[in-house]
Amino acid sequence: MTAEQRDIGEDRTLLLVDDDESFLKRLAKAMEKRGFEVETAESVAAGRARAMARPPAFAVCDLRLGDGNGLDVVETIRERRPDARIVVLTGYGAIATAVAAVKIGATDYLSKPADATDIMQALLASDADLPPPPENPMSADRVRWEHIQRVYELCDRNVSETARRLNMHRRTLQRILAKRSPK
CATH class of the missing domain: 3.40.50.2300 (Response regulator)
Structure with a gap:
C-alpha cells in the first residue's frame, strides 16, 4: 500500500x-x-x-x-x-x-x-492546509488567450459573435486567433 x-x-x-x-x-x-x-x-x-x-x-x-x-x-x-x-x-x-x-x-x-x-x-488536503502557490503560473497573456479561446469555442467558432461577447473589434480578434498561443 x-x-x-x-x-x-x-x-x-x-x-x-x-x-x-x-x-x-x-x-x-x-x-x-x-x-x-x-x-x-x-x-x-x-x-x-x-x-x-x-x-x-x-x-x-x-x-x-x-x-x-x-x-x-x-x-x-x-x-x-x-x-x-x-x-x-x-x-x-x-x-x-x-x-x-x-x-x-x-x-x-x-x-x-x-x-x-x-x-x-x-x-x-486537511481544512487547515493552504494550497501552495503554483510553481509555474500562467502568464497574463496566456490567461487572456485561454479566455478568448474558451469564448470562441462557446460561440461555435463564430468570430463575429465572439468579438461581440468580448467587446472587441472583429479584426482584432482575428489577429489574436491567427497568432500562436503565448507561454
Missing part, C-alpha cells in the same frame, strides 16, 4: 462528473492508479443518480455540464453524505462561482486545466 493510498482512508469511492469524455477517461485512469474506486458520469442526471445510489466519499464535478450545473450534483452528494470531500472543476473560473460552490458544500474549487496530482492534493 502506497502512502497516497493510506491517506485516502478506508472508503476510496470517487465519483467523477464531467462532460468532456476524453478528460473523464484520463482522469479516471489516473485516479484509479492512485488507489481510488472510480465511478464516472457525463451529465448532471447521471451524476445525481450515482450519488443517490452510492454516495461517494470523494467527488470531482465539472461546473458546467451539457444538461445543467454541476453544483446540483454537489448538493445531492452533500445531502446523502455530509462528510464527502468534493472538488469542483471548471474552465470558467470566477470568484462568484467559487463562493457558490463552497457555500453549497464543495471542499475546494480548481480551474481547468488541473491535473490528477492537483486534484488528489485538493481531495486529501
Whole structure:
C-alpha cells in the first residue's frame, strides 16, 4: 500500500462528473492508479443518480455540464453524505462561482486545466492546509488567450459573435486567433 493510498482512508469511492469524455477517461485512469474506486458520469442526471445510489466519499464535478450545473450534483452528494470531500472543476473560473460552490458544500474549487496530482492534493488536503502557490503560473497573456479561446469555442467558432461577447473589434480578434498561443 502506497502512502497516497493510506491517506485516502478506508472508503476510496470517487465519483467523477464531467462532460468532456476524453478528460473523464484520463482522469479516471489516473485516479484509479492512485488507489481510488472510480465511478464516472457525463451529465448532471447521471451524476445525481450515482450519488443517490452510492454516495461517494470523494467527488470531482465539472461546473458546467451539457444538461445543467454541476453544483446540483454537489448538493445531492452533500445531502446523502455530509462528510464527502468534493472538488469542483471548471474552465470558467470566477470568484462568484467559487463562493457558490463552497457555500453549497464543495471542499475546494480548481480551474481547468488541473491535473490528477492537483486534484488528489485538493481531495486529501486537511481544512487547515493552504494550497501552495503554483510553481509555474500562467502568464497574463496566456490567461487572456485561454479566455478568448474558451469564448470562441462557446460561440461555435463564430468570430463575429465572439468579438461581440468580448467587446472587441472583429479584426482584432482575428489577429489574436491567427497568432500562436503565448507561454
